[in-house]
Amino acid sequence: MxxxxxxxxxxxxxxxxxxxxxxxxxxxxxxxxxxxxxxxxxxxxxxxxxGLIDTHIHFYDVRAVSGPESLRAFEQSELPGKLGLFLDHGITTIKSVGDPTDGILRTRAALAAGTLRGPRLLATGCGITGRGGHPAATVFGGNPWARARFTGEAESVQQMRDLVHHLADREVDAVKLLSEGACAHSGGPAYLWQNPAFPDGVALERLPLELLRAGVEAGHERGLRVTVHTTQQAAAREAIEAGADGLEHGVTVEPLTDHALIDLMLDHGVTYTPTLWIDDARPDARGNLRKAAEAGVHIALGSDTFSGRGRYGANTLEEAELMVAAGMTPAQVLAAGTSGAARQCARPDLGAxxxxxxxxxxxxxxxxxxxxxxxxxxxxxxxxxxxxxxxx
The missing domain is CATH 2.30.40.10 (Urease, subunit C, domain 1)
Known part of the structure; x- marks a missing residue:
């Protein structure tokens, strides 16, 4: 007591x-x-x-894991300490949204059995994108072993449905689709992912609309919430109209000027996860979050923590502070990291x-x-x- x-x-x-x-x-x-x-x-x-809930993390080290031996080394030497860091910072639940399916579900089982110390773990397994989409062709473009495990790539409606049903059979907690991970280049139809590590950019394929719809429908058939990685207004609208339950990142690469998009979020009860910890360098990210929050859109805390930057757990607290800096009140941010995050995770037993x-x-x-x-x-x-x- x-x-x-x-x-x-x-x-x-x-x-x-x-x-x-x-x-x-x-x-x-x-x-x-x-x-x-x-x-x-x-x-x-x-x-x-x-206890705080971080709804958007990538737990396995995307730079270090490139084969079975490095995977085992990460799980044995680094994973336990990183899990403990979340608890040390007050994060009692984390949701992995794009880790190797076998590894993250193995970790989830060990945590549930008490053989690992760490927060409650929810997992989507691999994120699903189109063939040649983000992050398959970007983060994992030079790492084919990891690409095949951290991501699922679909080229047809049937492949998309099969991927989602395979994950559901593995008893994942939710599904994550990646609609696009870059912006239309110079106003044209081509998409280019630009990152300091890739100064020349990486050409990307958008997830076709029919595959997006198929992924959402298949997830809902299995009783799973489906969230979609977006960065642009057009992609966010497309995801919501396809039936998505939430937007990962939301709108980050341009100002949120489409008031009808905000109305669509409200009408569909969509959750907006701003991930400012990773996207705060984008000039419109804070203002877009403020507009969504002021309109009454459901907000969930998610840091987009990944290996190589910051510190597990501490990143989540920094995310909360950035959300306040963007214009949300501390009470609104606390709700986003507790009851709002529990709603996004479809876990009504948490966050209160x-x-x-x-x-x-x-x-x-x-x-x-x-x-x-x-x-x-x-x-x-x-x-x-x-x-x-x-x-x-």
Missing amino acids: ISRAHVFDGRRALAGLYDIAVDGGEIAGVSARPLRGRRQVDADGGWVVP VAPGKRADLLVLNADPTADITGLRDLRMVVLGGEPVVDKR
């Missing part, structure tokens, strides 16, 4: 102090009146918030401090609803009812 805490319940801050009772892995009660329990943690007027919810909780010394950096002043992390980090 956690006693005498201010509470942000996943949507709003509750007035006064509360006791939170935990029974097994669930929250048994949230009471303004004092409760008694076998084990008691005195919050001493601090804050309790739901309420009876019957999973007891994934953070105890903080500071008020994160007044200043989002309060998330860094962490006292305790509780995962499934058990303290996993204790900094008292």
